[in-house]
Amino acid sequence: MKRRDFLKTSALGAAGIGMLGLPLPAAAAQSITLTILHTNDQHSRIDPLPTDGRKYGGMGGMARRATLIEQIRQQQPNVLLLDAGDIWQGTPYFNFFNGELEYKLMSEMKYDAATLGNHDFDLGLEGLQRQLPHASFPFVSANYDFSKTILQNQFAPYKVFEKQGIRIGVFGLGIELAGLVGKNNYGDTVYLDPVATAREVVQELRGQQQCNLVICLSHLGYKYEDGKIDDVTLAQQVEGIDLILGGHTHTFLEQPEVFRHAYGHETLVNQVGWSGIFLGRLDYSFNKKTKEKTGLRTAVLAIEKPVTTS
Structure with a gap:
């Protein structure tokens, strides 16, 4: 499979080690690698974009993405596959199948978790409820209160994975x-302040749940000029999040943006465009004994037509 990989390196804290390549065997024996793969704003793009002269024409496609994900899983033992919302809306597949196909294909790809975007309410609460059984992965949502709706108890604020x-x-x-x-589409769903909510959840994940890495799946949007809450503001105001994987604004970042807090903690923000054209990848390394982060390698993988040779 042909991929245009944008490889970047980021130091983690004052004592961080930038991973310029694969670790040496001696170092590998003392470390654990965790691979995070992520998408956002898929917008029902099942097939590749048409090759009609448009930008990114011929790119994307769920079958190609599935192949790439499986290749990575064969190479890496600890993989999490995540999505930051707006799975629905944008092609006739959604109009015909009402989101069922998207959830089934993501389940086939073994997504580990996703969050809700605004377009995931396009069929109303009833439509969302009807399609949820087709998703084998959980949706995490901390700042939507569904307690007065038919979706009460359908979504947990977070999920903890162990690798x-x-x-x-x-x-x-x-x-x-x-x-x-x-x-009419969201009914009595109550929106809770994202910053205050994030602080509470991070405190629980860091404290009671003893998490070594905290990831936020955000559909707030990357950055606004009008003071509206966004991923940049979240990263600046909430310490303790390691990685914000964003959506909504269809922003393509060649590498994550890093925000450093006064006490030394770093929060990364990443987003990989829209329509499944790119797959984001972050490889964290951890000290096997202390479970502390020691390095990070990032890449953006372009989903393109495989190269054939005669």
Whole structure:
């Protein structure tokens, strides 16, 4: 499979080690690698984009992505596959199958978790409820209160995964629905302040859940100029999040943006465009004994037509 890989390196803290390549065997014996793969704003793009002269024409496609993900899983023992929302809406597949196909294909790819975007309410709460059984993966949502709706108790605020002794907490944040989604579509869903909510969840994940890595699946949007809450603001105001995987603004970042807090903690923000054209990848390394982060290698993998040779 042909891929245009944008490889970048990031130091983690004052004592961080940038992983310029694969670790030496001696170092590998003392470390654990965790691979995070992520998408956002898939918008029902099942097939590759048409090759009609448009930008990114011929790129994307769920079958190609599935092949690439499987290749990575064969190479790496500890993989998490995550999505930051807006799975639905954008092609006739959604109009015909009402989101069932998207959930089934993501389940086939073995997504580990996703969060809700505004377009995931396009069929109303009833439509979302109807399609949830087709998703074998959980949706995490911390700042939507569904307690007065038919989706009560359907979504946990976070999920904790464990990979080779490394505990990873993944929680979700959604954008304010009022003014963006019709009231009839979200009903009595209550929007909670993302910053205050994130602080509470991070405290629980770091404390009670003893997570070594905290990831936020955000559909707030990357950055706004009008003071609206976004991923940049979240990264700056909430310490303790290691990685914010964003959506909504269809922003393509060649490498994660790093925000350093006063006490030395770093929060990374990443987003990989839209329509499944790119697959984000972050390879964290951890000290096997202390479970502390020691390095990071990042890449953006372009989903393209495989190269054939005669």
